[in-house]
Amino acid sequence: MKIDISKAEYKILLHVLEMADWTLTSHKSKDEKRHKPYRKFEQKIFSLADVMGYGSLIEYSKEFHEYMPTRKYEDTCSAMEFIEEFENESFWDELIDRLAERDTIIEVGEAEFKALKPIDRISKVEEHKEKYYDEFEKYGVDRIGIVQQGNKHI
Numbered sequence: 001m002k003i004d005i006s007k008a009e010y011k012i013l014l015h016v017l018e019m020a021d022w023t024l025t026s027h028k029s030k031d032e033k034r035h036k037p038y039r040k041f042e043q044k045i046f047s048l049a050d051v052m053g054y055g056s057l058i059e060y061s062k063e064f065h066e067y068m069p070t071r072k073y074e075d076t077c078s079a080m081e082f083i084e085e086f087e088n089e090s091f092w093d094e095l096i097d098r099l100a101e102r103d104t105i106i107e108v109g110e111a112e113f114k115a116l117k118p119i120d121r122i123s124k125v126e127e128h129k130e131k132y133y134d135e136f137e138k139y140g141v142d143r144i145g146i147v148q149q150g151n152k153h154i
Contacts, residue, residue, distance in 0.1 A: 018079035100128035
């Protein structure tokens with residue numbers, strides 16, 4: 001298969017690859033074997049940068065034996081804006097989901113929670129989410145703490 005893309009579309013593809021790479025590797029300390037096909041594809045696309053007129057954004061590193069984004073690319077790539085927005089929203093959604101599920105389990109018990117039909121489980125959890133949405137909307141993380149036994153707050 002052959003796909004013809006414009007210079008502008010190629011630059012968008014570079015940004016999409018940046019977002020994909022962040023998803024694959026930002027939480028890992030080293031490359032994993034399962035990342036290899038994605039890295040290979042990324043290198044294939046990077047190798048076309050000069051031909052597509054973006055040699056100033058991607059260059060070949062003799063030291064690492066691979067194509068890499070340049071400082072100019074890092075300074076001009078808009079992918080991080082999308083990534084930061086996603087991470088911020090994901091943080092709050094995940095925090096609220098976990099706290100609401102925890103509160104539901106405390107309320108009904110773990111066995112009953114697991115026995116609920118999925119739609120009923122979702123409804124019960126949703127009942128607890130609103131208080132967290134309100135709390136975090138008003139105060140962010142300012143009032144989050146750890147309560148130890150004896151209600152000592154640290």
